[in-house]
Amino acid sequence: MSLPQYVLDWTRLPGVGGVLAAIRVRMEQGRLSKNARIPVRLPLSERKNIGQMLDVTWAGSGKDLSVAALRAGLEQGGVTLEDVLVAIGGPLRDLPAQRRERDQTRRADRAAGLDQLISLLGVPVPEQNGRYVEEALARWVLRKEPPRERADEVTRIVTRLPTSGGTRLAVVAAGLTGDAHALDRSRKLGRAVVRFLALRTAVSAGGTDLDVDPVSSADTWRRTWADAHVLCDSVSARVLVLNLPLIGTAPAVALCAATPGEPVWLSLRSLTGPFSLSEPTDVYVCENPTIVEAAADRLGASARPLVCTFGRPDASAMTLLHALAPDARLHVRADADPAGWSIVDSLLLALPGAVLWRMPRGQTCYEEELVDDLIDDLAPAGCPWVNGSSASTSSF
Numbered sequence: 529m530s531l532p533q534y535v536l537d538w539t540r541l542p543g544v545g546g547v548l549a550a551i552r553v554r555m556e557q558g559r560l561s562k563n564a565r566i567p568v569r570l571p572l573s574e575r576k577n578i579g580q581m582l583d584v585t586w587a588g589s590g591k592d593l594s595v596a597a598l599r600a601g602l603e604q605g606g607v608t609l610e611d612v613l614v615a616i617g618g619p620l621r622d623l624p625a626q627r628r629e630r631d632q633t634r635r636a637d638r639a640a641g642l643d644q645l646i647s648l649l650g651v652p653v654p655e656q657n658g659r660y661v662e663e664a665l666a667r668w669v670l671r672k673e674p675p676r677e678r679a680d681e682v683t684r685i686v687t688r689l690p691t692s693g694g695t696r697l698a699v700v701a702a703g704l705t706g707d708a709h710a711l712d713r714s715r716k717l718g719r720a721v722v723r724f725l726a727l728r729t730a731v732s733a734g735g736t737d738l739d740v741d742p743v744s745s746a747d748t749w750r751r752t753w754a755d756a757h758v759l760c761d762s763v764s765a766r767v768l769v770l771n772l773p774l775i776g777t778a779p780a781v782a783l784c785a786a787t788p789g790e791p792v793w794l795s796l797r798s799l800t801g802p803f804s805l806s807e808p809t810d811v812y813v814c815e816n817p818t819i820v821e822a823a824a825d826r827l828g829a830s831a832r833p834l835v836c837t838f839g840r841p842d843a844s845a846m847t848l849l850h851a852l853a854p855d856a857r858l859h860v861r862a863d864a865d866p867a868g869w870s871i872v873d874s875l876l877l878a879l880p881g882a883v884l885w886r887m888p889r890g891q892t893c894y895e896e897e898l899v900d901d902l903i904d905d906l907a908p909a910g911c912p913w914v915n916g917s918s919a920s921t922s923s924f
Contacts (some may be wrong), residue, residue: 531615535605538581539616543574547593552613558624565592581605634675641675642666645724648683651732661731668723668741671716678720685711685721690757697753697760719743726752746843762797765844768836769794770820771829772811776803780848789829791820791836796844805855811835812885812906813849815862815871816895823906832906837862840871849879859885859905863894 531539538544547566554560568575572587579587581601586593599609613620645665646653653661670678685704701711701718711718726742729752742752750760770791774781778801780794805811811833814820823831835852837845849858860875860882862868876882886901895902 531607531612532605535602535607535612536615538577539612541574541577541580543568543570543577545616546570547578548613548616551595551598551609552617552620555610555613556621556623558622560595562596564595566595568593638666638670638675641670641679644676644679644683645669648686648724649728649731651728653731654734657731661727664727664739665724668727669720671720673716673720681717682720682724685717686724692757694754694757694759697758700758713743713746713749722749722752725756729755747846750843762800763795765796765842766793766838767842767845767848768792768817768820768838769848770823770834770836771831772833772835773806773809774803775806777801778803789824789827789831791817791824794844794848796847799844799847799851803851805852808855809833809857811852811856811858812902813837813858813860813875813882814885814895814902815839815868819895819899819902822899822903826903827907830908832908834906837871840867841875846878849875853879853881858882861885861887861895864891865894 539548547568550566551560554564554566568578570578575587578593582593582597586597595609602609602612610620642662642665646661649661669682688704689700697711698708702708705711705717709715711721713719713722722742726740726748730740740748742748746765753760768791769784771788772784772792774784779798781803783792783794783798809832813835815837817836817838820834820836823834833856835845835848841849852858858875858879858881860872860879861884862871864887872884872887876884886898886905
């Protein structure tokens with residue numbers, strides 16, 4: 529309805545609009561009770577403007593605004609509070625009802641998405657694992673994405689994956705999405721698809737390893753894709769080595785043999801195939817390429833075998849270290865900051881028998897601060913390095 533002109537003029541007075549807006553918010557949120565009061569901390573002049581629809585004593589009383597009193601004042605002019613709010617701000621919303629409707633729609637979409645993914649598994653879910661599988665699909669695959677849309681995306685990708693051979697992941701992603709990186713480990717869709725594949729494999733195996741997240745490590749990521757006949761990039765993951773004496777048929781063997789005294793980058797691809805140390809020996813592991821360069825500069829081909837993880841070890845570094853572990857005494861270290869200690873602790877856990885290399889607990893220095901001591905350890909006994917002291921064989 530149209531408001532009387534004097535009421536419309538009143539709504540435009542300083543102070544009135546703010547109070548009506550506050551009332552509207554509470555009304556739309558379902559929090560405006562019959563006895564509601566609205567705090568009014570305004571100058572007296574603005575309180576007088578509001579008070580035109582109230583008792584004449586209200587403006588100077590300092591009291592909060594009684595919504596019931598405002599309703600009564602407006603009704604004397606033949607309009608309701610709702611009429612005023614609609615006239616100046618548009619239709620009133622029932623926010624609680626809208627939330628209930630959205631929640632109901634979300635629950636229905638989630639249930640439909642879960643049903644779709646459970647059907648996509650293609651195998652019966654053991655009764656004892658049913659609830660866990662649903663929770664895993666919701667937590668890992670659907671996550672916070674629109675559930676029906678995410679289920680449709682995953683279904684479209686999974687149903688069109690190769691059924692034999694080995695196609696590169698980037699090729700699959702480009703063909704199915706138009707984006708060669710859409711299924712990368714860093715992308716939401718890639719993580720959702722590979723988690724679904726891991727759950728499908730686990731359910732097919734009778735419900736074992738349902739709690740293994742394939743995104744948690746590069747190795748599980750690659751294995752999960754490989755089980756679906758998809759090959760991950762094997763040249764981006766690299767590890768830096770110096771004077772590593774390898775035997776076997778893996779390409780890394782020839783690469784290491786061809787460059788004594790020079791640092792060599794080994795990719796995961798070059799580590800594919802049989803290889804091992806030519807004989808049991810000490811192998812030193814650091815975090816930063818600076819240490820490898822210093823060893824090459826000062827010791828050259830006489831330096832003891834050295835592996836550099838170049839930060840947190842990736843699939844290539846872990847593949848190499850796991851292969852060396854049976855025949856090597858691994859001496860591991862990194863920068864002694866929180867990230868470095870995390871790296872070292874993970875290596876000690878993953879490589880039984882590995883020991884710390886000049887990194888006592890509580891140390892806080894960076895590798896570059898210890899470069900002379902580290903070079904001492906890498907120099908063979910009786911072979912002083914060019915720029916400094918005689919070599920030491922201590923390693924702690």
